[in-house]
Amino acid sequence: MGDRYASFANSGPGHALVKRLGLPDPPRLRRDAALAGPVLFGGRPGSAVRDALTKLGADVIDTADPPHGALVFDASHLTDPAQLVALHEFFHPYARSLHRSGRVIVLGTAPENCGTTGHAIAQRALEGLTRSIGKEFGRGITAQLVYVTPDAEAAAESTLRFLLSGRSAYVSGQVVRVGPGHPPPPAHPDRPLDGRIALVTGAARGIGAAIATTLGRDGATVIALDVPAAGDALAAVANEVRGRAVQLDLTHPEAAGRLATHLPDGVDIVVHNAGITRDRTIAKMDAAGWNSVIAVNLTAPARITAELLDRGLLHDGGRVVGVSSIAGIAGNRGQTNYATSKAGVIGFVRAMAPELIGRGITVNAVAPGFIETAMTARMPVMLREAGRRMNSMAQGGRPVDVAETIAWLAAPGSGTVTGNIVRVCGQSLLGA
Structure with a gap:
């Protein structure tokens, strides 16, 4: 679903009306x-x-x-x-x-x-x-x-x-x-990730698909991972970026070991994007709704990263990027499980970054705000409009905005950028 208000506001008559009434004025972003x-x-x-x-x-x-x-x-x-x-x-x-x-x-x-x-x-x-x-x-x-x-x-x-x-x-x-250091410049500035292998979880659609596409554009060999139920969409993404598709449920007890078999040459970039929501207030939430969100959004990234490190599959000088959320910073009514998991991703970054700095491995997170995806298109109209307008850009972001931020953090020249939580939210009014 497109942002009809933004389209109207950027038209000639619409812009004049918006300015006259003092309404949110979403600019065209470059x-x-x-x-x-x-x-x-x-x-x-x-x-x-x-x-x-x-x-x-x-x-x-x-x-x-x-x-x-x-x-x-x-x-x-x-x-x-x-x-x-x-x-x-x-x-x-x-x-x-x-x-x-x-x-x-x-x-x-x-x-x-x-x-x-x-x-x-x-x-x-x-x-x-x-x-x-x-x-x-x-x-x-x-x-x-x-x-x-x-x-x-x-x-x-x-x-x-x-x-x-x-x-x-x-x-x-x-x-x-x-931080301090002298990261090497990329051999090919237009393709800074040439020769790098990137694993992107939750890559079948939305933000994950945009991450896979953007890293592929920058030269990475992309391993696109998602659950078997998303197999067709996942294959389409992998084909588009000339990468490989891996169908795997990361919450399976043997997921880490199975993933290792798909990484014979190891990996340079790991993007923990896979995530789910099961929204209810905590008073109405059952244990299954709580446990599934924690398992996918938080436990799996921590376990997979530990397994890759233990097996020597995450190369020195590698990049780990977690996808958090402004909900993990500011909290959100009806999303106690989701906010808990995304705050945990921030904790994961803060804990892992100093541990891995000696190997030149950086660990960072992005925290998206309101991003225009199929999921946000299904939100009630008033909540959707509030999400779009309650930021300095007065509009929702695009999946590519998250992907470009991750591409920067994954770049060879970002080797001294670690332990950061970067919000991709148009400077949302929520949270710090």
């Missing part, structure tokens, strides 16, 4: 791979971030003449709350100068890595700035905060490329942490 530009850069003198942007091919300018495609400010040098005035001095004159679907990126130092109390205070304050800008600027403009380990600006190139591109269209108001 989703291509091109970097927003020109980029007006400010902040720390001599910042290596500027060099990183130039290396990416961004059109970095010094002139303040608008319009701009992106505003990027390196705030890592702000070591005292009094110095936060520099943020106003940079953003105030240019708040209205950005193109539609423009980008705002602020870089800083994670508070836990600051040497003084004043430095930590100033750096934590950046979160309030970027989240507010994401809600104020409108017109499809996104705003992000990237905490970079000192002297590791080069490691942020993959993240900067994603956040400056149209592929991050439905990601806004997020905080990304980039």
Whole structure:
């Protein structure tokens, strides 16, 4: 089902009516791979971030003449709350100068890595700035905060490329942490996953199918997995990406061992996308409804990952990405089982990331908000409309928005991005 309101609002007469009545105004979002530009850069003198942007091919300018495609400010040098005035001095004159679907990126130092109390205070304050800008600027403009380990600006190139591109269209108001290191650049920038093997669970339809397609586009050999009942749809996806289809119920007691037989060459990327819902309030929910959701959404990813590690099938330098949900962050009435499982995915990421960093394996999660799928199309109309409008983009996201975020986390250049939970929700009003 399409978003008829958004289509109307983007028509000539509809846009005029929406503006006159003060109704939600969903912009057309740019989703291509091109970097927003020109980029007006400010902040720390001599910042290596500027060099990183130039290396990416961004059109970095010094002139303040608008319009701009992106505003990027390196705030890592702000070591005292009094110095936060520099943020106003940079953003105030240019708040209205950005193109539609423009980008705002602020870089800083994670508070836990600051040497003084004043430095930590100033750096934590950046979160309030970027989240507010994401809600104020409108017109499809996104705003992000990237905490970079000192002297590791080069490691942020993959993240900067994603956040400056149209592929991050439905990601806004997020905080990304980039650790130290020197990830190798991809041999083929247009196909950064060449030579990588990617396992995608729940790949038969919706978000899973989009993930498989996007990773395949980037060069990965995709192993698409889903339950036997989805066999026909799964085969279609696998054929489209020239990958392999595996029919398997991940909750089966022997699932992990059976999966291993389909991975003779191991795997480089594991995307735990498979998930189900059995919605009821906890007062009305039976044990079967609770247990099935926990088993598919949480127990299976943890067990499968452990089995792949124990058998040496997850290669060093690999990527593990779990699909959580804003329900796991904010909770949701009638979804205690689902919210519990998706919060558990966040716990899985937080626990596993430091354990695997020594092997160069990153563990991250995406947390989708309202995404236009067959499942959300079946929601009651008022709930569906609330989901679409209650975010800074005033519209639902697309499965490809989740897939592009996962492709960034899976890229070779994202080897120092680990332990992150990235919401793909258009900056939903729900949760943090």
